[in-house]
Amino acid sequence: MKIYADNAATTKMSSAAMQAQIACMEEYFANPSSLHSLGQRAAEQLFAFRESVARCLGAQAREITFTSGGSEADNQAILSAAAAGEKKGKKHIVSSAFEHHAVLHTLQNLERRGFSVTLLPVHENGIVRIEELRDALREDTALVTILYANNEIGTIQPIEEIGAICRERGILFHTDAVQAVGQLPINLQNIDLLSLSAHKFHGPKGVGALYARKGVPLSPLIAGGAQERGKRAGTENLPAIAGMAAALEEACAHMEENAKHIKALRDRLIAGLQTIPHSALSGDAHKRLPGNVHFCFEGIEGESLLLLLDARGICASSGSACTSGSLEASHVLLAIGRPHEVAHGSLRLTLSRETTQEEVDAIICAVTEVVATLRAMSPLWRDLEEGRREHVL
Helix, strand or coil: CCEECECCCCCCCCHHHHHHHHHHHHHCCCCCCCCCHHHHHHHHHHHHHHHHHHHHHCCCHHHEEEECCHHHHHHHHHHHHHHHHHHCCCCEEEEECCCCHHHHHHHHHHHHCCCEEEEECCCCCCCCCHHHHHHHCCCCEEEEECCCECCCCCEECCHHHHHHHHHHHCCEEEEECCCCECCECCCCCCCCEEEEEHHHCCCCCCCEEEEECCCCCCCCCCCCCCCHHHCCCCCCCHHHHHHHHHHHHHHHHCHHHHHHHHHHHHHHHHHHHCCCCCEEECCCCCCECCCEEEEEECCCCHHHHHHHHHHCCEECECCCHHHCCCCCCCHHHHHCCCCHHHHCCEEEEECCCCCCHHHHHHHHHHHHHHHHHHHHHCHHHHHHHCCCCCCCC
16 A cells, blocks of 8 residues: 655645546637637636636736746746846845745846845744844845745745735735645735645646736746737646646635644644654644644665655655755755754655545654664664764754
């Protein structure tokens, strides 16, 4: 039996999303930009899906631009805000030290173009401090971009307060809400730009959306046709958009009951893993996504832990799937103060509405046994236990 506990990387596509996608492929296969009747029927459906996504977010349909996913939406949001700021002589951007690489790499590219970037610390609890945000803002600040909930350790940021400060100062505010949409209620009151991706809430891969408040200028990343009101060229992937709309409607309709179920399992899993000596939960214990459990275990390598868990039928990760091939310690864990040697011994377990209590108990048992096995084989652990090195957890 396989136990899937890597839902932050991607979720299993729901039946509702699959059925919506198949129905769209059968009935609305024409190009929405075509003038003939079948094309216009497809265009009507495209607008209906746009309205559906907007309704779930509390937005207007014209504020939604469909993209290929969260990374594209992040890029477009940040580059658009930077371009708008540059026209006014504002070339400073504030973000955090543990953003997704779709944000951090875009900011690095902007730095090479003469922008200055301030990365706020996130401290041991993995949460941005409001007073430090206030201190970082300048007269030439064009944008603040802070992720809604961290993709590795799941900590939730004070988005409403951050947005209110930005609105007060006339600064655009973008949030990467890829991990939050579908799991948390979204309040757009003080958000100017928001990114989301369907495969994080049981929708298809390769489709997402960017919310841009009315009046916020968007610069297209892709040149070509006039699709998406000139904001993103390329024929819309209507079946994938149909699947995303269905998945988001389903997630939002059952959000409260899903969160209650998943939180109970999350807390049970945290309590079980905390019994392992010299282990530590990463980030705040309460201000975190319903299904995110991230631990560091001293004296082991995370890669070995993942492989042995997989051999026992448990699918997990050490952090972001986007950096799974990297040998570097997670920038997220380093940002919250984990030493390199501890950051390498990390485990991310992310649950969904389909996770059961029996699966959680099996995970606790397996992780406990595998950590003990790896430590028994580790010269580093022997040095720690015999006092030649000091424990840090």
